[in-house]
Amino acid sequence: MxxxxxxxxxxxxxxxxxxxxxxxxxxxxxxxxxxxxxxxxxxxxxxxxxxxxxxxxxxxxxxxxxxxxxxxxxxxxxxxxxxxxxxxxxxxxxxxxxxxxxxxxxxSPRPDQTPGMLGTEWRRSIFDFYTYDGASALAGALESFRGGRLVVHIVDQPIKCPVAPLEFTFLAEAWFRQQGRRDQVEIVYVTPLSGAFTKPIASERLGGMLEDRKIALETDFLVERIDPERKVLVSYDEREIPFDLLVTVPLNMxxxxxxxxxxxxxxxxxxxxxxxxxxxxxxxxxxxxxxxxxxxxxxxxxxxxxxxxxxxxxxxxxEGTAMTEQFDGHANCFVESGDGRGLLIDFNYDTEPLPGEYPLPRLGPFGLLRETARNHWGKLAFRWIYWHLLLPGRWLPLPSQMSMTGKHRPGKEN
Known part of the structure; x- marks a missing residue:
């Protein structure tokens, strides 16, 4: 055996x-x-x-x-x-x-790895949402937050689901707007990357979405510590970003x-x-x-x-034979953008996220790097797929290898 x-x-x-x-x-x-x-x-x-x-x-x-x-x-x-x-x-x-x-x-998120994160303000003005307890506590904090500076922050890459901090930022902006409190909230997105995302085309698109929503983008910020008494993020190059409510993605390990x-x-x-x-x-x-x-x-x-x-x-x-399958780094992610819309990115080791349609050219039904209601509903439908098809290991009609079908580079014909 x-x-x-x-x-x-x-x-x-x-x-x-x-x-x-x-x-x-x-x-x-x-x-x-x-x-x-x-x-x-x-x-x-x-x-x-x-x-x-x-x-x-x-x-x-x-x-x-x-x-x-x-x-x-x-x-x-x-x-x-x-x-x-x-x-x-x-x-x-x-x-x-x-x-x-x-x-x-x-x-897993490791808030213990950043000095000051697990201080007196943890789960009071400093929150995470990558854990069930953290996301639940954050719900109460958002409900009671009447105004000030909301900072969404990433300590370092890699992190679990790298688009999730952007999604949270977009959803928070839409939520405060729907609550009639958007004018009382300044939103800042703080990242160690040089742009909103890791790849140029997607970074430009997502950065533009932040700008359209009047969300400030602070790049190349490598946090050295958090000062909980002053409510300030401090970088290794001694830049400081103050906050009233901090939603952070701790170092993942x-x-x-x-x-x-x-x-x-x-x-x-x-x-x-x-x-x-x-x-x-x-x-x-x-x-x-x-x-x-x-x-x-x-x-x-x-x-x-x-x-x-x-x-x-x-x-x-x-069985003692050569392994013939090759994983190409294929990833795709729905990105919630608020107001019942979202976009989709699809990429691998060698190809960055590109605009187009997925999985079928012209038919989609999902839009790549384009905000649509279908993308939002696709993300919501995934919960059923996850529990009933994905986890049980049943077949799904999506190839493990990324395809260029339906994709095009900006400025070039399909």
Whole structure:
């Protein structure tokens, strides 16, 4: 009996377990998934929670419910991995031996890494929204905020869902306007990047949307500390940005046990081959989803597309044949822009987000780098797709490889 252990029952880990359970004979394979609790969180919904647009029961469900029969779920925290002995050691004293290991423990916000963030103003005037508790607390803060300077801030890249801070900013602007309080609120978007986004065409488009909404953009801001008493962000080059309400995206890091196991980089992400997600140090270890160091977005779409590639490659690898599938870094993300509209970006390692239609040329139905109501409804519909199709590992009619079909470069003909 071969033993496959998957660490993490989030998006990537659950998808991988379900897809491999279908492919690997139950009589020959034991599949164990390890996570610290039985609560699966629909993370895209956290964006809407501060604005009262999602109910808690829509966002949190049992992990066991989404794992296929024949998959064992072990509820425990991981202490470390001993890759030489092929053993996962849990904090409760258990030792799980494995023949093949998949690390899918994602990435998490670490407010403790920025001096002053977890000070006296945490969850009073300084909030996050990448956690359920943070997003819930922020809802109350927005409701009681009568005016002043709202600063939306990113500590550093990479972060989980890199467009989410922009989405929050657009939604907040629309929400305050609808509440009749927009004139009392100054909104500033603060980023370590040189523009609103990482790629030129999308950065220009999204930056223009900030400008149209009278949202100030502060770029190249690398925060050194937060002064909670003065309510000021302080950068390494001694620039200061005051705030009345700060919505921050803390530094994101992988799981601490990755560092304790000697498997991670400086942010606890596992170095892997960017085409196959196989560990560069131990060939029987793979890291998928947000847990690896792939040079692309840490987003649910990347987990989806890359797990499709990983599943095929893993089945070839355990059969002793060459891995033939190649992940191209494909990512796509709906970007909520407020007022019931949104835009869509679709890109990979080599191609930046471009305008056009997705997935079909001229027909869409979704517009690339263009605000439409369809894009907004597409994002809302994804919650049903996530729970009923994506997590169970069912087939979706979207290719894992990015296509240039329907895309065009500005200034060029289709």
């Amino acid at each position: 071969k033993r496959l252990v998957i660490l993490g029952a989030g998006t990537a880990g659950t998808m991988a377990a379900n897809k491999l359970r279908r492919r690997l004979p139950m009589r020959d394979w034991q599949i164990t998934v390890v996570d610290r609790d039985n609560v699966h969180l629909y993370q895209p919904g956290l964006l809407f929670l501060p604005f009262g647009q999602h109910r808690p029961e829509h966002l949190r469900k049992s992990r066991r419910r989404f794992l296929r029969p024949g998959i064992r779920l072990e509820l425990a925290a991981v202490d470390r991995i001993d890759p030489a002995d092929k053993v996962v050691r849990l904090t409760d004293g258990q030792a799980l031996g494995y023949d093949y290991l998949v690390i899918a423990t994602g990435t 992988g799981a601490d046990f990755v560092a304790r196991s000697g498997l991670g980089d400086e942010l606890n992400y596992v170095p892997v081959d960017r085409r196959t997600m196989q560990s560069r140090a131990y060939p029987d270890i793979f890291a998928i989803g947000d847990a690896n160091d792939l040079p692309t977005s840490k987003a649910g779409s990347v987990a989806h597309f890359s797990v499709e590639v990983f599943t095929e490659n893993f089945c070839e690898y355990v």
